[in-house]
Amino acid sequence: MTPSSDATLSFLSSVHPYDSLPQAELATLAGQIAQRRVAAGETIYEAGQPLEGLYIVQSGQVDVFDTTGHQISALGPRNSFGERGLMRDGRAATTARAATEALLLVLAPETFRALTEDHTAVRRFFERGAAAAPARRSDLSTQKVEALMARGPISVAPDATLREAAGLMRDHNVSCLCVVEGERLTGILTTGDVTERAVAEGLSGDTPVSGIMTPGPFALSPAALGSDVLHAMLERRIGHLPITEGGRLVGIVTQTDLTRFQAVSSARLIGEIARAPDAAAIAQITANIPSLLAQLVAAGNRHEVVTRLVTDIADAATRRLLRLAEDRLGSPPVPYLWLACGSQGRQEQTGVSDQDNCLFLSDDARPEHDAYFAELAAFVSDGLNTAGYIYCPGEMMATTPRWRQPVRVWRDYFRGWIAKPDPMAQMLASVMYDLRPIGGNEGLYAGLQRETLEASAANSIFIGHMASNALKHTPPLGLLGGFATIRSGEHKSELDLKMNGVVPIADLGRIYALRGKLTEINTRARIVAATQAGVVSPSGGSDLLAAYDLIADLRLTHQADEVRNGHKPDNFMAPSSLSALERSHLRDAFVVVRTMQSALSHSHAVMS
Known part of the structure; x- marks a missing residue:
């Protein structure tokens, strides 16, 4: 079955890495894609069979199993699968089965190969996915x-x-x-x-x-x-x-430890969340996240794999709560879209996360409809809090009326922030530029991201203010090249690997995305895309990427150690817990971040 090219184009525009393609090439690709509808329980392919192509889930859910029958993935809309086999011998390395009725888009093998050969960003995306896929299952032995x-x-x-x-x-x-x-x-x-x-x-x-x-x-x-x-x-x-x-x-x-280890996987947790009857049941499932994080880190997974899997669980919890809210409140009066921002939006959640979210409503929404969406927002936000995703201290949540508005109001928000970049506008924009659709009608967000990026990039004053705001978080380096640790309080003599480690790099990545009109949201993907687009020099991009990987991996290793020691994971680490070599590498990474911040500050000083 051949889908409508326009409908496919609209869908692919919201799916990474296809959203990074030039519009003309994306339109051509949309016209080459076939469509396959599968029934619940239907096998899409068996391990060892020739692959029909690369599959993209447009709707429904697909479960993927390894050759032993162990489930390794639970995939939803916008997820791709089949790339491992296509990048090897063209035969499936796994078995895929529809968990629900599903609509799939299929890129023929030759189309997929041409796409990866012609576009480095696309090739690297699938190479990382294919390399990470075997590690999704942690082998006990x-x-x-x-x-x-x-x-x-x-x-x-x-x-x-x-x-x-x-x-x-x-x-x-x-x-x-x-x-x-x-x-x-x-x-x-x-x-x-x-x-x-x-x-x-x-x-x-x-x-x-x-x-x-x-x-x-x-x-x-x-x-x-x-x-x-x-x-x-x-x-x-x-x-x-x-x-x-x-x-x-x-x-x-x-023996209990071994059984518990084998039982915890992101796919299993997501599957259980999809069947959970209420927020309390979801909370019992998400309580396994620290153990999962420790297990994934111990298996040698890189930070971007671990945080993606952990974030997938938050996404699943959010979508389940949205479904439960609709079951309780009835069908929504107008279409809506729930979006996440912050670390969930960037797919960078760890064992410590609060919630940042908002609601886009159809422009058909009327004032009397807000009562429904206020109840829906409260139900979902309360449920997330119960499940361990605590309320945002700054109330950046859909429960706040300001962040629960029709699309036309959101469009005015972004226009206002860009036109008048005061400190509050800078803070709000820095959060909202990390928006990612989670559940609802994704068409409400289609086009708004690109429109906003175009307007942002065209306003050098706005970009300059955003850059200045991004430089407020600095790496913890002292005057003599040592670490500037926290001076007093509960975490005295420790480093905050979040606020002074990964956040400064996330801020840099966001500015690069604004300057280059890049649609990537994940920090690592932003740095890669910025380097390829020439927003950052090849050497600077390479160094920053290495620094980010080291700091983010170290943060997760610290959290995993906290879990194994029976503590709640946090972001505070004592430099004394590291070897001399590790301290030296960490210091070098912080120097790279500071150097890139200085380069950003200088470039905007020259522009102004």
Whole structure:
């Protein structure tokens, strides 16, 4: 079936990386695309089969499975799939099945290859996706034990009594205790030991643990692999495995830990969210995000893969809440579009995120319709807060009437900010230039982004003010080249890897997008596109990209470590926790950011 070229063109204009193509080439591409409608449960292709082409989901949901039948992706509108096989031998590397009735656009293999050969940005987009795809599933057997183990296991001394040990197990809801002398592991006591060696034999509650425990238990080091744990448990028929380093107890791995690790995946969480009956159920699912983040980082995924998968979960939660809101309130009186801004808009969410969102309403909306959309916004925003995406402190949410308006009002907002770039306008524009549609009628946003970029780029005064605003967040470098850490308070002597690390780079990326009229929203994609478009020099773009990757990866590694240590993830890291080499690299990365900020400041000083 051949779709309408105009309809396909409109759709592709909102899909990355096709939105980066010149309009004439995009129109030509739209005319070459076929359309395929699939029923719920229908297999689109099997692993090993020749591929019909590259698929783009226009509507509905598609699940992708690896060769073992494990689900690795849950794809919705605007997602592509099939590129791994096309970039190799033309045969499918996975199996794709429609989870719901779906409408797919299909680019023939020769069209896809020509597209990637002619456009570097498109080729790199799919190369990154193809490289990241195998890592979407974290393989338990190749995981380091330090990523699997529970740190700080509950322990007792050998002379502790059976009664005391049983009380500890009950109070901490654990099935084993490590027996230590000082920090050295000497034995292990499990609920099985208590039952079989104590209760069954009628031992007194005053019996010392040393008389019941398993002495000299088998242990592994944190550097061992998950396969070592699995093999040891199967061969020795044990369910608890202490982890030691130089004889010192540092953690423990249980069968429960292994089951929990295998159960957590972004695809599974999204699938469960899609069926959740209410916000409380969604919250139980999103509570797994910290574990997922730690697992993804431990598997060696780069920051842009981890944050994309984490953001996909927030998107799914938002769309589910929108559906639940409509079920409760009835059909909307006019079309609407829910958009995210901030880190969700840029697809850069980590284990610490608040919510930033807004509503675009059809220009047919009348004042009496606002009651419906106010209730819808409150339902969704409250639900997101319940699910762990806390309310925006600045009330940059659809619950605020100002951010819940017809498209014509939004168009006036952007025109006003560009025409009169006062400090408030700069702040608001910096947030709203990161808008990304999440749920609803995407046609309400079509064209507005390009229109706004054109107007922004044509106003050098506005760009200059935006650039000055972007330079307010600076990397934490002291006068003598050292780190300028936080001076007082809870995070004294630490670095804020968000506000002084990734945010300055996100600000730079946004300015590059404005200067080059680039439609990319993700920070990394903006830097790549700006370099290719000549907005940034090749050397400057390459250095900034490397600096961003290092800082963003380090931030996620820190958050993953916090999760594994039983803490809530945050953005504050002590430089002393890094090796001398790591501190040197981080300092160099901050110097690059400061250099690029100086270059931006100088270029706008010259222009003015």
